[in-house]
Amino acid sequence: QLQLQESGPGLVRPSETLSLTCIVSGGSIYTSAHQWGWIRQPPGKGLEWLGSINYSGDSYYKPSLKSVVSISIDTANNHFSLRLSSVTAADTAVYYCARRSNLAARPWIQWGPGTLVTVSA
């Protein structure tokens, strides 16, 4: 059974780049069956979809974040990654990686437990 687990630093300094990895276990990330995504939640606030990627590296982003967000996939090591540049305190959030079917407009059916990233000097 597929499992997702976020990994990365819990503290990032303002203006630097936030980097997280989602480790996929129990199955291959290199499959046309799934899309892989990142969703975040600031403390006490709502969910925000950041972007997603498929097995061949086609990526899609929230339009307002396109200039600062990048998602990549590493099929050899079975993980995908998020990079968010020029972070501010507003980027402090729990970051979730998630999976959905690669069919059109499918919901996010599986989520990792989430990891808290704090942006602070």
Add this chain to the structure above:
Amino acid sequence: QSALTQPRSVSGSPGQSVTISCTGTSSDVGAYDYVSWYQQNPGKAPQLMIFDVTKRPSGVSDRFSGSKSGNTASLTISGLQAEDEADYYCCSYAGTFVYVFGTGTKVTVL
């Protein structure tokens, strides 16, 4: 895309029904029958409760139902139980592989 609009909170007594609205635009909720609903308990990841406006994943109670009219989708919880107390988020497909979430609603069981 702006976040979909949900009421901040709704409440009901055990056994009652509550309905949560999710208002978007003609570019997201109104454009596609691809609205999903997620339940989130404190400190936990969201869990899918409804997809494609009205469909329930296997294992989700039939007390949860969804609907949509125009730019507004709704989630109804019937026969409210203490275990339903949680935060609920709607999510809509917005075209070109883009998704938008709602602002979230806290359901309180009185």
